[in-house]
Amino acid sequence: MATITASSNRSHCASYHQQGVSDFSHQVRASILRDTQKRLNTRNHADREQCPVWDAVQRINIPSSSLSLDDIRGSHVQRFDTHDGWYTAARDGSDDTTHWRDRLPVTKSWRERLYDAVRPHPDLSGAMIGAFQRMTKKRDYLTAISLVESANQRLSLPSLRLSSSDEELAESARVQSRRVMRLVAGVKDDDIAFDMVTDVLSGFGLSFDKAVIEAKTKAGELRALVNRACSDLWWRRQLRRKSALQVESVSRDLEMVHKGASAYCSGLTLARSRFRREQTRQVLNETIAYDVEDESVHFSLFELAGKSVSNPVVRRAEMFVRLRGFEQIAQECGHAAAFITLTAPSRFHAVSNGQANQKWLDAGRPSVLAAQDHLNGVFINIRRELDKSGIKMYGMRVVEPHHDGCPHWHLLVFAAKSDMKRIQEVHQRHALSDTPNERGAQKRRCTIEDINWSRGSAVGYVAKYLSKNIDGAHIDSDKDTELDGASAAERVCVWARTHGIRQFQFFGGPSVTVWRELRRIRQEFKEDDTLFADLTPTDHLTLENVRRAADASDWAAFCHAMGGVFVRRDQQVVKPHYHVPHIFDQLMDDYTPQTTRYGDKVTARVNGLMFHHVFLLTRFKTWKMESKQTYVTRQKRIMSDVVDIFDVLEREEEYRRMADDKYDEAMRYQERFEELVALSLCEEWEGKGECPPPALLDLCQ
Incomplete structure (x- = not known):
């Protein structure tokens, strides 16, 4: 016997129960559901009709428009949110008779559920609706709705939507x-x-x-x-x-x-x-x-960024120079080269054959970073085993995504011919250490291709991967997608920045920091320079060879001058120097350690190089940053002050000229006055019949 109750129909249901009616007829039950559904559909009707998201949801064509009681009976317990609160439908599995407890199971239509899930995310709503439509073609719409609602919950924090602008x-x-x-x-x-x-x-x-x-x-x-x-x-x-x-x-x-x-x-x-x-x-x-x-020496930060490795053109050029140097060293030393690709197990791949990968679903949907951590762990184990065996290798690795975002690695490896077979075996074994028997693992988990020098350059194997992961230069189309080279590169770079994945990494070889710092110095190191007075001629030649190799963009010569391609960092000929406060500065009474805006000590920065006991300064200028408007305004004010000074000087000079004219006029007046006085005195002496003094006669003449 089944009993059904609902908050809005409690008295009606009670009357049927008092009459001993064992169950509602199908017509009555359907009527109650229709009435309740009508209330739900009219809720916020005016706002919804004007919403473009609701309009998009209405255009979706799925045969069933709402959940029925038969849908609810298919699960043990389901909860549905309505405007009246939570309604619970429970099934008692003791016999074939279904007993509905507590309240009548009232549900929203799937359109309302979809609308409520995507509406809080306007920038993502279109994509979520499109995803729902695609998923309904491959699975039931209940599962699709549940996934969209789960996405809404994950994007919604108590006080923030993570899909916000x-x-x-x-x-x-x-x-x-x-x-x-x-x-x-x-x-x-x-x-x-x-x-x-x-x-x-x-x-x-x-x-x-x-x-x-x-x-x-x-x-x-x-x-x-x-x-x-x-x-x-x-x-x-x-x-x-x-x-x-x-x-x-x-x-x-x-x-x-x-x-x-x-x-x-x-x-x-x-x-x-x-x-x-x-x-x-x-x-x-x-x-x-x-x-x-x-x-007066100033640049915009945009100009400076264009001169650094932040510029894709500069970054790509530097990488090719270094790779070409490694290849040259390998050929000179008779080393072998191999191109190795490492791929994550199937459970890290979200899509397989155009639909969700069941292994990925069963594994709990591992993230992109989980796949990257797995590959990073594999490579760490590979290098650890090779180091213990005394086997050295050098080269480069490139990380790029599959079309579904799962990363995989490409490695260009150089090593001695006697070691290459062991290196390949170690890569193969560690790549297959996880689920080696799954379908396709032996074929795709680790692919190795030996490079034949007679057939072409080793750099050519990774050239397209470098361009695809930088700016797509010289790539017409992406073979994994239907995108052109530039569009594919843009998406790949966004993928890497979003997940914080380092796309390129060289292993082996000397420090590139020394290379970049030496390229700041264009002048030759003079042997008679007092800075190098304590160096022997051999030491001076060694230092100059390192500088010349860097200045000439010759990575192979730079590696040889720094101690070889397998040199340890602590054994390099030239090492980077990081700035710390000078000991004499710390002895001053007014010395205070530099701190960040948050109060902790600043991190030391490169300011030069060390060669033996000689410090080579490479950062000669102290730069300060400010907004262009502030800088221009301040420069105008300085020039205005300069103009004011010139105006003052000019006026002062004018005053001097005016004063000189007045002085000359006064002197002429005084001379004329003295002449008149002298003339009067002379006439007075002559009237008395006396001869005036000689000095007075001179004035009268």
């Missing part, structure tokens, strides 16, 4: 920084203040790295972490990263990242990246760096 994230960062300020304002104890900050961060899924906490605690700088949480700039960076990672994770779960939808990264992340890149370009153009000793 950049302006909204910045505003939330400002609000949260002020909130932390108020919390810790009167707290003197660093540990208590840090615990309060940790509680706030946990609400956003944020936290400080354990290693950072230990280091700051040991250094007595725990308050610096608290101060970071009081900065809206720090909050903005954290929320942007959290938002980007969560949006990408949700997009992969909804099967929105693959070549059939959006290859390599989601459309929203791509749009955000373009917006941020344009913002960054404007900021760089509007920021000036000038020499504090000569303010």
Whole structure:
């Protein structure tokens, strides 16, 4: 016997129960459901009809428009949210008779559920609706609805939507920084203040790295972490990263990242990246760096970025120079080369044959970073085993994504011919250490191709991967997708930045920092320079050979001059020097250690090189940054002051000329006066019949 009750029909249901009616007829039950569904459909009807998201949901064509009681009976317990509260449907499995307890199971239509799930995310709603439509073609719509609703929950924090625009994230960062300020304002104890900050961060899924906490605690700088949480700039960076990672994770779960939808990264992340890149370009153009000793020497940060490895053209050129140098060394030394590709196990791949990979689903949908960590662990184990065996290799690895965002590695490896077979065997064994018997593992998990020098250059094997991961130069189309080279490269770079994945890494060879610092020095090191007075002629020649190789962009010669391609960092001929306060500065009474804006000590920066006991300064200028408007205004004010000074000088000179004219006029007047006085006296002497004095006669003449 079944009993059904509902809050809105409680009296009606009770009357049937009192009459001993064992069950509602199908018509009555359907009538109650229709009435309840009508109330749900009319809720917020006016607002919904004007919403473009609701219009898009209405255009979706799926045969069933709502859940029926038969749908509910298929599960043990389901809960559905309505305007009246939670309604629960439970099934008693004791016999074939279904007993409905508590309340009548009332459900929203699937359109309402979809609308409620996507409406809070306007920038992502279109993609989520499209994902729902694609998923309904491959699985039942209940599963599709559940995935969309789960995505909504993951994107919704108590006080923030992670799909928000950049302006909204910045505003939330400002609000949260002020909130932390108020919390810790009167707290003197660093540990208590840090615990309060940790509680706030946990609400956003944020936290400080354990290693950072230990280091700051040991250094007595725990308050610096608290101060970071009081900065809206720090909050903005954290929320942007959290938002980007969560949006990408949700997009992969909804099967929105693959070549059939959006290859390599989601459309929203791509749009955000373009917006941020344009913002960054404007900021760089509007920021000036000038020499504090000569303010006439100035550049915009955009100009300076174009001269560094931040410029894709410069970055690509440097990588090819280094790879070509490695290849030249390998040929000179008779070494072998191999091109190796490492791929993650199947459970890390979200899409297989155009649909969700069941192994990925069964594994709990591993993230992109989980796959990267797996490959990184494999490579660490490979290098550890080779180091223990005394086998050295050098080369480069490139990380790029499959069309569904799962990373894989390409390695160009150089080594002695006698060691290459062992190197390949170690790579193969460690790559297959995880699920070696799954389908396709033996064929795809680790592919190795020996490079034949007679058939072409080894650099050619990785040239297209370098271009694809930088700017897509010289690539007409991407074979994995239907994108052109530039579009594919843009998406790949966005993918790498979003997940914080280092795309390129050289292993073996000397420090590239020394290479870059020496390229700042264009003048030859003179042997008679007092700086090198204590060096022997051999030492001076060694240093000059290193500088010349770097200046000539000859990576092979640079490696040889630095001690060889297998040289250890502590045995390099020239080492980078990191700036620390001078000992004499620390002895001064007014010396205070430099700190960051958060109160912890600044990190040492490269300011030169060390060759034996000789320090080579490579950073000759001290630069200061300020906005272009401030710089231009200040320069105009300086020039205005200069003009004022010239005006004063000019007026002073005019006054002098006027004074000279007055003086000359006064002198002429005095001379005339003296002449008249003398003439009068002479006439007086002559009237008396006397001869005037000779001096008076001279005046009268």
